[in-house]
């Protein structure tokens with residue numbers, strides 16, 4: 001493989017990682033160190049409960065990767081130092097330099113310049129022998145259930161099968177495209193990235209199959225794909241796995257859209273409120289993904305699939321977009337420049353009209369499993385309605401089922417902050433903790 005370009009000295013003095021003495025439960029490959037990924041690493045270094053159980057094999061953004069020669073164990077004695085090193089910069093080359101010079105951690109820094117290269121580097125980390133293949137498609141095709149065969153094992157190097165987990169904190173579809181390869185290799189996935197579980201149904205079902213079949217040891221956890229750290233997916237799973245029947249899920253699924261309509265009162269231009277939501281870390285990497293309803297549509301599709309409607313899809317969803325037609329395909333700079341000019345007065349008028357009727361605006365999503373309808377739309381609610389009384393980035397999700405229904409009792413309602421680094425990274429770390437608990441504290445690895 002060509003892309004390996006070590007820019008750090010190869011022979012470090014010593015590793016400060018106490019890994020060789022620790023009963024490591026899980027080794028992580030961390031993809032994406034933006035708002036969520038960085039907070040995830042902070043929380044991991046702060047977690048007393050997980051301390052000493054987790055090692056990190058690599059940390060990557062879209063351009064670079066820090067590859068630890070011995071999986072690195074964030075621990076009590078390097079926590080303060082790590083927080084200082086990670087603070088204030090997203091530049092992996094600087095992290096690598098500090099980790100090497102200050103903590104004497106042995107590592108390589110690998111540079112990649114294309115998505116394909118990124119895929120190859122990740123596959124190389126997960127299983128070096130497989131990524132020597134000339135074509136990723138060959139690799140994917142080779143890893144079908146048939147070719148693996150029941151009971152067959154592939155030994156991932158240098159980690160033992162079942163003890164390695166990719167934490168995907170990107171929003172990349174190309175990384176989602178690799179999930180079935182990871183799962184087929186027995187590599188677990190934990191992610192807040194919605195691209196796979198809301199994406200093409202065939203791909204989603206392949207991954208669901210791979211993570212639930214008895215011959216596969218790999219798990220796929222994605223609680224943070226709806227409501228950030230709120231227990232929405234686990235609740236839907238509890239209902240369906242215990243025989244309840246989900247009829248409908250509806251609510252305010254977007255932290256960004258909730259913040260926008262809870263905050264906008266006509267005094268500050270709407271486009272300025274969007275910029276604040278971005279600064280607060282609520283928006284998708286491209287805020288248009290929130291404003292055009294795609295992010296809510298993904299969550300509605302995920303909720304529907306978790307409730308048993310497996311071929312629910314974005315294509316079947318009726319979506320109202322708040323992004324003007326002429327700004328849908330332009331650069332993000334052009335969008336930032338023109339959105340206010342084109343849309344501020346439009347939304348101010350909608351707000352004023354709703355107010356005259358004694359109502360507020362809320363951007364909602366719904367999945368009706370009886371009528372097979374999926375909707376994302378801007379709606380009006382009177383102040384007496386639960387959806388009207390939200391604050392900040394608060395989400396509210398109402399689940400109507402055979403057991404929880406408005407006739408006999410009332411819906412099951414889950415509510416709380418639905419976006420932002422702390423709660424989302426917490427949700428991701430919660431999934432990692434679940435995985436560690438599932439695997440048990442068996443002493444393996446490193």
Ligand SMILES: NC(=O)C1=CN([C@@H]2O[C@H](COP(=O)(O)OP(=O)(O)OC[C@H]3O[C@@H](n4cnc5c(N)ncnc54)[C@H](OP(=O)(O)O)[C@@H]3O)[C@@H](O)[C@H]2O)C=CC1
Pocket residue numbers: 031032033034035036037060061062063064115118169170171172174175192193194224225228255281282283284285418419420421424
């Ligand atoms: N923000 C929130 O409140 C919530 C976010 N999420 C989800 O969490 C994920 C991350 O969001 P957030 O941290 O805000 O996004 P950011 O844009 O802040 O960070 C994304 C990170 O992913 C990296 N990346 C992108 N493509 C690749 C790739 N192909 N390979 C490796 N790394 C890549 C980026 O690298 P680079 O800098 O080089 O581009 C960057 O480090 C998204 O899927 C989002 O939908 C889910 C729930 C809530």
Ligand SMILES: N[C@@H](CC=O)C(=O)O
Pocket residue numbers: 225227228253254255256257282283284290295418419420
């Ligand atoms: N952009 C999303 C982030 C979480 O999924 C939102 O605002 O809800």
